[in-house]
Amino acid sequence: MKKDVTTLKKIAESLNLSISTVSRALNDHQDISSQTKEKVKKLAKEMNYIPNIFAKGFRQHRSNIIGVVVSNVTHHYTTTIIRGILEEAAARGYRVIISESNNDIEKQTEMLNTMIQFGVDGILLSLSKLTRDVDNVLRTLNRIPLILFDKVSSKIPCTQVVINDEEAAFDAVEHLINIGKKRIAIIKEFEFSYNSEKRFAGYLKALKQHNIPLDEKIVLSCEDINLEEGKRMTNILLSLKERPDAIFCITDTAAIGCIKVLKKFNVRIPEEIAVVGFSNNANSTIIEPQLTTIDQPGNRIGKTAVHYLIEEIDTPNNVVTSKTIEIKTNLIIRDSTYKV
Amino acid sequence: MKKDVTTLKKIAESLNLSISTVSRALNDHQDISSQTKEKVKKLAKEMNYIPNIFAKGFRQHRSNIIGVVVSNVTHHYTTTIIRGILEEAAARGYRVIISESNNDIEKQTEMLNTMIQFGVDGILLSLSKLTRDVDNVLRTLNRIPLILFDKVSSKIPCTQVVINDEEAAFDAVEHLINIGKKRIAIIKEFEFSYNSEKRFAGYLKALKQHNIPLDEKIVLSCEDINLEEGKRMTNILLSLKERPDAIFCITDTAAIGCIKVLKKFNVRIPEEIAVVGFSNNANSTIIEPQLTTIDQPGNRIGKTAVHYLIEEIDTPNNVVTSKTIEIKTNLIIRDSTYKV
DNA sequence: CTGAAAGCGCTTACAG
């Protein structure tokens, strides 16, 4: 298939130099005279030399590939992170291999193993839901640099890149308080969900700081939050004797389900009930009224994760301190609450 | 970093066999006795042998990597294609490297070169917009198996995997005719856009087949279709003396802009003006009324593209007939038109 | 059925 591939050897022959010298010239080795370097580089260009990355990787025990495992590549927020990963990786001379775990822990394990087998230099992992058993991840972490992002776990001692969930939720709930809401419901997931718990903590903190008592009746949880669950839980809230005057949904999707139900029952948004989501995904400006939500800078998450991963790859002794990097989010105020 | 890596050599030593025999046993070579095979495989497993993919790829001039270049990884339809690619590639033992061209033709060229440099076995390319000069793609095609998908061009002689744009548009417009619409506008792109032209051809065909004369006044085109353009062109349509009674938008995003304007002017949908989009993206069920649209099976596109690419990779002489594979779409009828 | 040996294209410690 490939023919007339230019190799170091051919360049060396044409120039009556040794392969070693050509290799060093191309790699800007200090021992080589600048004239030789120039000569070699010029010919390499003319002959359209492309280094054989496999020979190189093989020789150097380095692939310059980063493996990325996410649960679902079609989620918009995930794609913004992936874009950040691609950009930063490209800028640093790394390629990116992506695979999906489909929120299946066995598939996740399989993908981690495949990544190692494939010789990636490091792994960026967003945990699949329900990763309560982290043994496999720990085993991977022992073999290769690994960083968690987005869906993380405190049980895994490694660098983690996340958004400031708690603070973001605090901001969202405080915003509701600031516009005069006093009975703020939350629609969230059960306690094993890392992000959900962080956001709930922010909710609690905001209530506390503003001396609003917690009412368990308007704290609703589900296993796996989505549009349907948003609808179902909003129906529950509407059926209460004392309805909330605001609903904080920990995802935009749930918030959209929520708004659809409120509209169905002709509840005025935000006058009677205000709604806040989380993510600022594309739908949040399609729904009417447009959704007040938290913008998560996926791009920055991705870039930051790559940054720290390469740092670990370049750390020879592999003694890595586990730290958590929090990326700042922004509250975006739209028509489902009030401008202040 | 890596320590105690199991190699063929170590297995061979432990078993008092030669490296060749171990290699062949692991690869199920016919020459090796089944007892030896068993013995070797058992120990390989025990020793947690992972073949060094770089040595292998280096030796065999094969990377088992497929390169994918798309314009934008955050587009939902693109992600469904990517998912199909990932699934099929994994099933066939290939890894996938993804990069973005950001609809920039120079970046696209750069990415194609990087892919080659990186030693991928083949490339799956969705052309960036405005790829009018295809020289660079042709150059890549000369060096390596390459298949186009989604955004394709008749100027490039290679296998192309697309949806049946023309037929899909025909179905959409015929549906509008079937529900009694007689003055059907189209919102599209200028003629250099491959998909737009195909959809326009389907529009024309449906009109012709139902003896509806073409009225150029309700055929609106723009450079780069999006929500704002959808709004702008809908405003133009509403300002006409003879308003259309239906609008076929060649993307969902434009259709959503269209619906927003119609609602602003209190035009009843679908009674006064019906709207059809194209793509069935997530927003099409969020907007009210929900959008009638064409569902594009991205997953199948991705899988099919991988299928043909591997076929070409496995074709030794590289004599490839260029063919176009059309994947069937489905019209999904929702509230922006009538159920029939 | 098994082994010795060459070689894929590169980098680098060693020697000069």
Add this chain to the structure above:
DNA sequence: CTGAAAGCGCTTACAG
């Protein structure tokens, strides 16, 4: 400043 040579881990034509 440059070169000869070893070696990364694997596969495979050749020999037996």
